[in-house]
Structure formats: C-alpha cells, structure tokens
Amino acid sequence: MEAAAPTTVVLPTTGWNDACKQVAAQLRSGDELLVVCDDPLESVAERVDECVDVRLIVAGEPEGCSGKANAIAAGMEAAETERIVWTDDDFYHPPGWLERLRADYDRQGPTAEVPVFVGRDPLAAVLEPTHAISGTLAVFFANIPWAGSLVFERSDLEDEAAFLTDLRRTISDDGLLMEHVEFATVARTRRVGIGGSIRETLENQVRFVQTVRYHDPTGLAAQGVLGAALTAVCVLFPLPAFLLTTTLMAAVYAAFGIRRWTFLAAYPVALAALPLLCYGLARRSFVWGGRRYRWRGKFDVAVETAGQ
Structure with a gap:
C-alpha cells in the first residue's frame, strides 16, 4: 500500500483554542500543523512547544490585503509538504476530519467540504x-x-508564487483560490457560527456581497435578477410565495441535515434579497476581524483600524 502523503494544515487564528487541539491530535507522522497568528x-x-509537528507562524500585519489572506500566504510559504489543507478555527473538527480530506484528495483531487452558517444574533x-x-x-453544486x-497540492497551482502575490493584495482567500484550482465539493457539512x-x-x-462582486461578477448579476424576481413574486402573490419558499427551504435544510x-424565515428573506444585495454593493467599507477594509478592486x- 502506498504511504499517505504528508500534509500541512494551515490554521489562521488569534490564539490557541479547541480547533488547534483537535487538528493537532489528528496529525500523522510527517504531517505538520501551522498555527498562523498576526x-x-x-x-x-x-x-505549540508542547506539541509535536506544530509550529507557530507569525504573519505580521496585513498591508493591502485581509488578515486572513495574509495569514494563508504566510502559512503556504512556511509549509514543508506538497499537500496543503486550509481550515478555520470556528468549527468543530471531529476525529477523522483530516483523514477524510486526505482520502478525498487521493480519490478525486482538490476537494472542499461545505459550511452551514448558524446565526449567533437575531x-x-x-x-x-x-x-x-x-x-x-x-457552494456544493457549483x-x-x-x-x-x-x-489541494502545490502542483495544482499553475504558478504558486503569483498566487501568493495575489493573496497579499486581495480580501478573499477562497475566492482567489477558486480562480486558480478546480475543486470538487463533498456533501459533508461543518456547522459554523456567524455574526454575534x-x-x-x-x-x-x-x-x-463584495466577494461575489469581484470574484464572480456573473454570479452577482444572477443574484440581482433572482432577487428582483423573488421580491416581485413575494409582493404580488404573498400566500403562494410564502408556501413555496418555505417548502423549498425546508427541502434544502433536509438535504444538508440542517435542523x-x-x-x-425563507419568505421574509426572499423579500429582502434585493435590498440586502444593494446594501452590500452600496457600502464603501466593511469591518472584519477588528480591521476596516476598503475593497476598491x-x-x-486599503486596510485601516476598525475605528477609522
């Protein structure tokens, strides 16, 4: 049997937490976990010093990119293996999580799981x-x-140096990766808290909204058309629209095991789809992880402190 390829897990975080411990416990011989902090x-x-095959990587303050993109770039540069896993610290990594991703790559190449976002405020x-x-x-079907x-593996990138350069001058790490590597998704969901x-x-x-704007403008146009159509249908035919949107959303939830x-809330969200899209496009800046970003292209x- 062919030996498993050594894997580097790149984990941006603001401090040691449960996710770090969960991933560290799943490393095989030859693997490494890079905990990346600003x-x-x-x-x-x-x-980190207490763990085998775990290193702290200091990314420094981002200049002209998001803190997340800067951390991923620093982790990629420090990685010592061909196979790379990206992950976040805001969801539970069950035993076997890393092994499943490893098996996914061996079977079908670059692979991603899918998130289920759970609101932490009303x-x-x-x-x-x-x-x-x-x-x-x-995310799953596309x-x-x-x-x-x-x-994924480094060889899946046509030009890794150019990719890392681009990472350090943009916001969305996965949005950029989508343009460089063709992925397959698997219907394994990870529950991620959002908001607060x-x-x-x-x-x-x-x-x-701005991530879609800059990385998938065709998708943004489609969202605009769909949002306008949904708003019109919901206003003109409220009861049938309520029944249809609620039923279809229940089916989506069931398909992905979302309980x-x-x-x-599918009907009011459908009514608000176009206004929310317009709001996202109209804003000139947004705050993420304690920093304010002005994403002009x-x-x-431009990166500023959150209070500016």
Missing part, C-alpha cells in the same frame, strides 16, 4: 436561509471551495 503570541508559542439567525442557499447549496475545510451582533452581521453581508427552525485594498 503577532508572536507568547501563550500560543508555549502551547439578524444572523433570520438570514440563515440566505446562507443555506448561497453558502451551502450553491464546486466552490470553502477555505474553512479544503485540500446585528452590526457584525451587516458587516458580514457587505463582505459576502433549525430558521427555514420558516479585486487587487486594490
């Missing part, structure tokens, strides 16, 4: 049907890579 946090360094909860469509259903859980306050949920909405009452990003 600053050389002593508390993280101490925990507005984020009401908007869950939007995320179920665009963040789960569309084979869009989700940076929270994916695997109404303000944070609105900021996320702006980021999501949440929020499918009942795919490779034109």
Whole structure:
C-alpha cells in the first residue's frame, strides 16, 4: 500500500483554542500543523512547544490585503509538504476530519467540504436561509471551495508564487483560490457560527456581497435578477410565495441535515434579497476581524483600524 502523503494544515487564528487541539491530535507522522497568528503570541508559542509537528507562524500585519489572506500566504510559504489543507478555527473538527480530506484528495483531487452558517444574533439567525442557499447549496453544486475545510497540492497551482502575490493584495482567500484550482465539493457539512451582533452581521453581508462582486461578477448579476424576481413574486402573490419558499427551504435544510427552525424565515428573506444585495454593493467599507477594509478592486485594498 502506498504511504499517505504528508500534509500541512494551515490554521489562521488569534490564539490557541479547541480547533488547534483537535487538528493537532489528528496529525500523522510527517504531517505538520501551522498555527498562523498576526503577532508572536507568547501563550500560543508555549502551547505549540508542547506539541509535536506544530509550529507557530507569525504573519505580521496585513498591508493591502485581509488578515486572513495574509495569514494563508504566510502559512503556504512556511509549509514543508506538497499537500496543503486550509481550515478555520470556528468549527468543530471531529476525529477523522483530516483523514477524510486526505482520502478525498487521493480519490478525486482538490476537494472542499461545505459550511452551514448558524446565526449567533437575531439578524444572523433570520438570514440563515440566505446562507443555506448561497453558502451551502450553491457552494456544493457549483464546486466552490470553502477555505474553512479544503485540500489541494502545490502542483495544482499553475504558478504558486503569483498566487501568493495575489493573496497579499486581495480580501478573499477562497475566492482567489477558486480562480486558480478546480475543486470538487463533498456533501459533508461543518456547522459554523456567524455574526454575534446585528452590526457584525451587516458587516458580514457587505463582505459576502463584495466577494461575489469581484470574484464572480456573473454570479452577482444572477443574484440581482433572482432577487428582483423573488421580491416581485413575494409582493404580488404573498400566500403562494410564502408556501413555496418555505417548502423549498425546508427541502434544502433536509438535504444538508440542517435542523433549525430558521427555514420558516425563507419568505421574509426572499423579500429582502434585493435590498440586502444593494446594501452590500452600496457600502464603501466593511469591518472584519477588528480591521476596516476598503475593497476598491479585486487587487486594490486599503486596510485601516476598525475605528477609522
């Protein structure tokens, strides 16, 4: 039997947490976990020193890109293996998570799992049907890579140096990766908390819309047409639209094992689809991870402190 390919897991985080421990426990001989932080946090360094095959990578402050993209680029540069896994620290990594991704790659090449976003504030909860469509259903059927859980190899990138250069001048790491590597998605979902306050949920909405704007303009146009059509149908035929949207959303939830009452919000979310899209396009900046970003073009990003 051919030996399993050594794997580097790149995990951007702001501190040592459960996700770090969960991934570290799944490493095989030859694997490595790179815990990537903006600053050389002593508390993280101490925990890393206690673990075999785990390293702290200091990415530094981002300049002209998002903190996440900067961290991924630093992790990629520090990685010592051919096979790379990207993941996030905001969901549970069950035993066997890494092994499944490894097997996925051996079977079909670059592979990503799909997220299920769960609201942590009232507005984020009401908007869950939007995320179920665009963040789960569309991601699965369009084979869009989700940076929270994916695997690929360096050789899948035509020009890794150019890719890393581009990462350091944009916002969306998985949006950029989508343009460089063809992925297959698998119907394994990871439950990810989103929001926390109404303000944070609105900021996320702006980021999501602008990611589609710069990385999938055709998809954005389709969203605009669909949003306008949904709004019109919901206004003109409220009762049939309520029954149809709720039933279809219940089917989507069932297909991906989402057991949440929020499918009942499908009708008001459909009414709000076009206004939410317009809001995301109209905003000139958004806050993410304590920084304010002005995303003026795919490779034109200004980074400020959140208070500016």
